[in-house]
Amino acid sequence: MGFSTDAIHAGQEPDPATGAVSVPIYQTSTYAQTELGRDKGFDYARSINPTRLALERSLAALEGGKSAFAFSSGMAAITTVMMLLKAGDHVISSANTYGGTYRLFVHIFQQFGISFSFVDTSRTEQIRHALRPETRLVYVETPTNPMMEITDLEAVVVICRERNLISVCDNTFMSPFLQRPLALGFDIVVHSTTKFINGHSDSVGGAIITARPEHGERIGFAQNSAGAILGPMDSFLVLRGIKTLGVRMQRHDANGRALAALLADHPRVGQVYYPGLPDHPGHEIAVRQMDGFGAMIALDLGSLEAARAFLNGLRIFTLAESLGGVESLACHPASMTHAAVPQEDRQRMGLTDGLARLSVGIEDLEDLEEDVERGLAAMKS
Ligand SMILES: Cc1ncc(COP(=O)(O)O)c(C=O)c1O
Structure with missing residues (x-):
């Protein structure tokens, strides 16, 4: 089956x-x-x-x-x-x-x-x-x-x-x-x-x-x-x-790939962590062992202030813990999901205060792209 x-x-x-x-x-x-x-x-x-x-x-x-x-x-x-x-x-x-x-x-x-x-x-x-x-x-x-x-x-x-x-x-x-x-x-x-x-x-x-x-x-x-x-x-x-896991994941994956590509090319974004990007160190293994790259993206915005402006500037992405729902969510791992990890361990793994994490939902891609642009525009240049 x-x-x-x-x-x-x-x-x-x-x-x-x-x-x-x-x-x-x-x-x-x-x-x-x-x-x-x-x-x-x-x-x-x-x-x-x-x-x-x-x-x-x-x-x-x-x-x-x-x-x-x-x-x-x-x-x-x-x-x-x-x-x-x-x-x-x-x-x-x-x-x-x-x-x-x-x-x-x-x-x-x-x-x-x-x-x-x-x-x-x-x-x-x-x-x-x-x-x-x-x-x-x-x-x-x-x-x-x-x-x-x-x-x-x-x-x-x-x-x-x-x-x-x-x-x-x-x-x-x-x-x-x-x-x-x-x-x-x-x-x-x-x-x-x-x-x-x-x-x-x-x-x-x-x-x-x-x-x-x-x-x-x-x-x-x-x-x-x-x-x-x-x-x-x-x-x-x-x-x-x-019952809808298959169709949801297809859409999550398609939206995830598109947003990761947009972010990777964006001048205001530092490192983008997404296994679907060809320069991701695990890309080849991901291609081999996964049937897609999913909807989770981490992006380094350089500082806590920049991450804060970005997260506060989003309208469709909801600032919240958790991930994987039909609705897009955004979070700040250092102060939210990973606050329990000591700061020096966070630094060692690249989990900086400027890191934001996106869980890309299954809304219309154009709306999500516009929202991410809105968040990035809210960061001071
Ligand atoms: C990868 C991963 N494993 C386990 C958990 C824990 O799951 P729960 O919050 O349902 O207890 C989480 C929660 O965010 C998670 O992201």
């Missing part, structure tokens, strides 16, 4: 109880048992819920995984992945991840005796140099948030297979429409479904998709034990969003 056929049908068969074509919102916490020790496959809604189950089946199909698990946020999903580890284990992670991921690793999981090396995973040799006997997991975000660095997923798989490490990819920026890490040999994909997968900025959620049955079993156990599940209403919303 093609991607959009799966997006509309996989896991979303008509409801067996009523024939409802749209998966119903099973807003229940428990299920009547037919007799002692016998139920209809559903016992308690933290463990299993038909609306969530439909979403999990849909996500497994789209990412090409064996099983999928839906969570109350992207961070809940990442937290649950880390429950595969124990005290003494070591993790190698992309240095430039979403700021909340960094915060979770450093300020929560380090307390439990898990250690981390943060490296530039776009340079695979840095992963090799960070390997230790106790390394258990490699965690990559690609493209990274917000610097848009590209990690060669197949090269990471080679290292992880040699050393029997769990490979985890945060695929939030691409969605399974544009990148499928499991098909390239990764073990686990995580998502903030809050972003492109739901796509309408009306639900916070997360997901884990696993390729190996042993990981699926342990993640399922952790999901039920820790309990950070996605509720039925949000599961319904994400299912609804998924």
